[in-house]
Amino acid sequence: MTVTRAITTAPRGASGGLHPPRRPMTARRFARKYLIGIIAILVSIIVFLVPFIFILLQAAKDPKDAGLMGFDLPTTWQFWQNLVAVIQNNSYQVLAAFINSFILTIASVAIMVVFSAMCGYLLHRRRTRLNPLVNFLVLAGLIVPPAVVPTIWVLQGVGMFDTLPGMILIEATLGLPFSILLFRAFVATIPRELDEAAIIDGAGPMRLFFRVILPLLRPVVVTVVVVQAVAVFNDFTGPLYFLPSSANPTVQLTLYNFQSQSVSQYNLLFMNILLITIPPLIMYIFFNRQIVAGMTSGAVKG
Amino acid sequence: MTTASVTIDPAAPTRTPRRSKSDRRGIRSPYPSWFYIPAGVLYLIFFAIPTFSSFYFALTRWTLFSQTFIGFGNFVQFFQTPALTQGFVNTFIYGFVTSAAKVVIGLALALLLTGATFGRGYLRAVVFFPVLVSTVGVGLTFKALLNPFHGVVNQVLGFFHLPQPGWYTDPHLALLTVAGVDIWKGVGIATLIFMAGIVAIPSEYFEAARVDGAGSWNVFRNITLPLARPAMATVIILSLIGRLRSFDLIWAMTNGGPGFSSDVIASVIYKQYQAGFFGLSTAGNVILFLVVTAIMLPVQWFLNRREAEL
Numbered sequence: 161m162t163v164t165r166a167i168t169t170a171p172r173g174a175s176g177g178l179h180p181p182r183r184p185m186t187a188r189r190f191a192r193k194y195l196i197g198i199i200a201i202l203v204s205i206i207v208f209l210v211p212f213i214f215i216l217l218q219a220a221k222d223p224k225d226a227g228l229m230g231f232d233l234p235t236t237w238q239f240w241q242n243l244v245a246v247i248q249n250n251s252y253q254v255l256a257a258f259i260n261s262f263i264l265t266i267a268s269v270a271i272m273v274v275f276s277a278m279c280g281y282l283l284h285r286r287r288t289r290l291n292p293l294v295n296f297l298v299l300a301g302l303i304v305p306p307a308v309v310p311t312i313w314v315l316q317g318v319g320m321f322d323t324l325p326g327m328i329l330i331e332a333t334l335g336l337p338f339s340i341l342l343f344r345a346f347v348a349t350i351p352r353e354l355d356e357a358a359i360i361d362g363a364g365p366m367r368l369f370f371r372v373i374l375p376l377l378r379p380v381v382v383t384v385v386v387v388q389a390v391a392v393f394n395d396f397t398g399p400l401y402f403l404p405s406s407a408n409p410t411v412q413l414t415l416y417n418f419q420s421q422s423v424s425q426y427n428l429l430f431m432n433i434l435l436i437t438i439p440p441l442i443m444y445i446f447f448n449r450q451i452v453a454g455m456t457s458g459a460v461k462g
Numbered sequence: 463m464t465t466a467s468v469t470i471d472p473a474a475p476t477r478t479p480r481r482s483k484s485d486r487r488g489i490r491s492p493y494p495s496w497f498y499i500p501a502g503v504l505y506l507i508f509f510a511i512p513t514f515s516s517f518y519f520a521l522t523r524w525t526l527f528s529q530t531f532i533g534f535g536n537f538v539q540f541f542q543t544p545a546l547t548q549g550f551v552n553t554f555i556y557g558f559v560t561s562a563a564k565v566v567i568g569l570a571l572a573l574l575l576t577g578a579t580f581g582r583g584y585l586r587a588v589v590f591f592p593v594l595v596s597t598v599g600v601g602l603t604f605k606a607l608l609n610p611f612h613g614v615v616n617q618v619l620g621f622f623h624l625p626q627p628g629w630y631t632d633p634h635l636a637l638l639t640v641a642g643v644d645i646w647k648g649v650g651i652a653t654l655i656f657m658a659g660i661v662a663i664p665s666e667y668f669e670a671a672r673v674d675g676a677g678s679w680n681v682f683r684n685i686t687l688p689l690a691r692p693a694m695a696t697v698i699i700l701s702l703i704g705r706l707r708s709f710d711l712i713w714a715m716t717n718g719g720p721g722f723s724s725d726v727i728a729s730v731i732y733k734q735y736q737a738g739f740f741g742l743s744t745a746g747n748v749i750l751f752l753v754v755t756a757i758m759l760p761v762q763w764f765l766n767r768r769e770a771e772l
Contacts, residue, residue, distance in 0.1 A: 197580025207646070208588045211603050214614065218606070229612040275501040286493035294498065301509060303758050305707035307516035307747045308731055309740045313526055314512050333508040336501050355492060365494045394596045396710040400732070415598050416714065426606070433599040440594040448587075451594070455651055456658040 215437070218430035226427035242431045249418075249428065254435070257409040263324060264410060265392045268331035269385055276336050277381070280343025281373055285355070301337035308401050315402060327403045331395065335388045342454060346380035347373070379450075386447040387454035390440050411436050513751075520748040524741040536745035546746075549718075549725035552637055553706060553753060556726055559638065561701040563645045568652025568697060569690070573682070575653065576660045586657075590650035597647065601714025604643045605630065630716050633723035640712050640724055644705065652697045659693025660686060695765035702761065706754050727753065 210231070218226050219242055221234040247254055283294055311330065312321055320326030350373065358372045374381075396412040403410060409417075415432050444451065520536055522529040540546045571589060575582050592600065607614050608629040616626040629639045663686065671681050709728035712718060718725035718733065725733075727750045734743035 193578050194580045196574065197582075197585075200574060200579065200585055201581050204585055204588050208592065210614075211600075211607060214607060215599075215603055229606045229609055229614070230617070231614040271504075275504065278497040279501045282493055282495070282497040286491065286495070288495070290495070290498070297505065297510075301505065303703055303754060304513060305728070305747070305750050305754060306509065307512040307744065307751075309524070309526075309735055309744050309747070310512035310516045310519055311508065313515070313519075314507060316526065318507070329504060330508055333504045336505060340501070359492050363492075365492050365497075368492050369497070390594050394594075396596075396598050396713075397708065397728075401735070412596060412598050415596070415602070419602055419714075429602065430606075433596070433602060436596050436599055440596070441591075444591060444594050452590075452654055455593075456655045 215430050215433055218426060219434045221427045223425055223427055226425075226430065229426065238427075242427050243435075246428050246431045246435065253406075253409055254411075254414055254432065257411045257414040258435075260324065260408055261393055261411045264328055264331065265389050267328045268335065268392050269388050271328070271332040272335045272339050272388055273381055273384055275332070276339035276384070277343050277374060277377060278369065279336075279340045280345075281347050281369060281377075283340065283344045284347040285352075298337045298340050301334075302341075306334060312402065322403060322405050322408070324403070324408055327399060327408075330402055331392045331398060334398070335391065339384045339388065342380055342384055343377065346377060350376050379453075382447065383450040383454035386443055386450045390443055390451070393439060516744050516747050516751075519741060520745040522741045524744065525738070526740060529741070532741070536742045537749070539742060540745055540749060545722040545725065546730055548722045549727050549730040550749065550753075552724065553726040553728075553750075556637060556641055556644075556712075557702055557705045557757070559641045560644050560648065560705045561698055563641075564649050564652040564701050565694060565697055567645065567649050568656050569694075571649065571653040572656030572660055573686070576657055586653075589653055592647045593650045595647070597710045598714045600643065600647050601711050604646075605715050608639065630724075631720060633720050636716050636720060636724040640715050643715065644711050647711070648701065648704075652701065655697050655700075656690060656693050659690040659696075663689045691765075698765065699758070699762065702757060703754075706757065707750065 214231055217231070217234060218229075220237050220239040222236050222238055225235050279294070283291060315321035315326050315330075318326075320329070354372060354376070355368060358368050363372065394412065396416065399410040399413050400416075403413075406417075415429075415436060418432055419429055519529065521531060521533055523532050523535075541550075571585075575586055575589075579585070608616070610616060610626070610628045610631050613629075615629075619626050627635055630636050667685050667689070668681060671685055676684070707728055709718075709726055709732065712724055712726060712729055713732070716724045718729045727746055731743050731746040731750065734740075734746060
């Protein structure tokens with residue numbers, strides 16, 4: 161985690177990252193620094209920014225204009241009308257979908273954080289014969305693709321197929337292994353002396369974990385929350401299988417259904433894509449560092 | 463482990479006789495095993511039981527309410543239907559093409575972004591952002607951009623009098639088109655992982671190599687590349703795990719078409735499930751499990767072995 165912090169806060173410009181420029185700025189070094197940078201920026205605008213600008217432009221066009229799919233300014237700007245139309249479409253289905261997706265994300269991530277923090281903590285602190293087994297199960301959970309129809313069969317067995325609680329538990333389960341790995345690595349950095357001090361002061365296991373350890377895990381809790389929230393919010397396959405009916409739409413499914421229903425309304429489709437991109441964008445702006453830390457963990461330790 | 467922690471060893475309470483409640487609390491392990499239970503119950507019910515039962519249901523003709531045991535019939539059918547076999551082959555192509563491209567492009571971008579390049583912060587943000595965007599949204603956007611008739615990409619190609627391929631409507635290109643969009647969306651994470659790996663290399667190594675007169679290529683070949691190996695292992699493993707099992711991008715762009723040219727095992731599983739062939743769908747799941755294990759075990763072994771040698 162310290163390493164990723166080094167990337168995000170590395171001094172830019174003057175000291176220039178890895179190789180401090182001790183040699184004078186020759187023409188070649190100047191070209192290297194600025195020319196390559198400028199070429200990279202131009203390429204990145206074409207490759208990475210054009211698709212997003214295209215979404216914005218399409219979202220502001222009228223239906224006929226958007227149907228042409230050109231990369232040009234809208235003939236009539238109707239950004240606001242499109243926004244209202246998307247929200248009102250299909251009796252406010254998009255609003256319902258956003259509420260469902262938020263409930264799904266918040267509930268499943270909350271379960272994931274508490275349960276996997278307990279596991280990761282125990283996995284590091286208590287060495288028993290169970291440890292190899294638990295480690296194996298965590299790895300298996302990461303690698304093995306979930307069996308779809310048998311999961312539906314289990315969900316029906318407990319009466320939770322096609323319900324939001326069922327979907328929440330599935331998302332929480334599928335996110336557990338990765339979260340446990342993150343927590344286990346982080347618990348190793350908390351000194352055992354703290355546990356011992358708390359125990360001597362008379363704290364039981366529950367108090368030790370929830371009042372002493374969990375607050376200290378805050379950095380990695382934020383990382384897990386952000387990374388898993390984005391993953392759950394963007395999950396398409398899960399709701400497609402386990403929450404299929406239109407009674408409980410999630411945003412990804414609404415987008416997909418929208419596309420198959422109305423071929424003629426490209427402007428509304430892209431307005432919908434734009435709306436769905438906003439929550440991850442907000443997460444990225446505020447939690448850039450934690451997202452990077454979570455996604456690159458494991459790159460260094462070997 | 464310090465000596466202090468021995469006094470709170472979990473084995474302690476078994477040796478001590480029963481005492482008053484307050485006394486026992488002090489000696490009982492502060493790390494109770496039931497902390498595994500909440501996660502364990504979820505894992506058992508929603509992951510382990512479905513996974514294990516899939517091995518049985520794959521051998522049945524199944525409607526969720528009744529099942530008839532038919533042996534390996536589903537597997538025979540899977541490998542005798544050309545449409546399904548195509549999905550099997552495509553899974554390998556899709557997994558390897560995307561992983562290989564992410565390693566190469568990700569490493570190149572990471573070298574660019576860890577060097578003293580102008581505009582690094584902007585570049586890093588822009589390359590990484592697609593990772594966070596909805597896969598379905600990305601798929602639909604590129605479907606419009608790559609539209610064979612009105613799409614921006616073909617309009618530009620036409621302007622320069624270059625050939626205008628059908629992209630996702632061409633059976634020979636469809637899978638590679640989707641793979642290309644997947645690379646676009648996923649290369650940011652590979653770049654970040656490589657950056658973390660490269661930044662972690664002690665700068666003394668680079669300085670020593672420079673003093674010995676090594677050029678840029680030599681530094682890259684003999685220092686950066688071998689020492690960034692853990693990062694490369696992470697990129698390959700993460701990318702393979704993700705790509706072998708997912709079909710959301712394929713579903714958003716082509717629905718597995720045209721024909722079956724861009725189907726993978728994961729989309730075959732969904733199609734058979736939709737059609738009501740639950741046994742066949744589960745057999746697809748078992749095949750996917752075997753494919754993933756057959757690929758991941760050697761890959762993991764190979765990457766870890768090379769790491770240990772260093």
